[in-house]
Amino acid sequence: MNLLVAWASFERHLLIFHSNIFNLKWKNVCFHYMPPILISIYQIIFYIYCSFFFPCETQVDFDNNICYYGCQSRDPSIGMWQTSFHGIFPLICVLICNGALLFRVYRSKARLQQSINWQKYRTMIFQLVSIAFLYLSLNLPFYIAYIWVITAPSPMAVMLLQRTGFLTYFVPLLFPFACFLSIPQLGSKMKQILHRRIASVSHEAQPRAINLAKT
16 A cells, blocks of 8 residues: 555656646556556565465464564565565655645646646645645654664664554555545535435424324
8 A cells, every 4th residue: 555655646746747648548558557556466466475475484472462563574684675665665755756746736836827727636636635644644653663763772662663553554444534535525415415314304304293283
């Protein structure tokens, strides 16, 4: 998921500032469909190998209330690759890409207002920033603690790493809500549904109230 969020952050630059790339069908396939497909295939293969074929044994401590990662995370090579490429690298990409996107939008809005339909891309930018804020706010404390443990290990740093590790589990749980809240049409549609439901209930309740009054 981290790599997919990083690619989505980079792709927004292409969709807003280089949208002509997606006019051709083969470029649309190469730059829009193929990267998430390849990222998903790579992650499936990687975690299947680490979970079922990597020669290690997961140590389970039933007296500890903290669930650690798989045994491959303790391997010097795969553990470092998993943490750096699957964690720190996407985090830096999301931070840089979203910061650069907001800066470019703010700088180019007045200069290119006539050539770019900002009303069209405003929803796209708001969706990405909402998702990136959720991603960064829950992942950044963990990786800061991780770098602290590597550079200057201490009991406090280890304890902070263990506690902030729980925050990363909330990213896939809260991700759908961030997507729903970033859709402006969803609020109006929900209000219409609730309004119709309340109107139908009140309409059904009126004859009952009249009958009770007569009796």
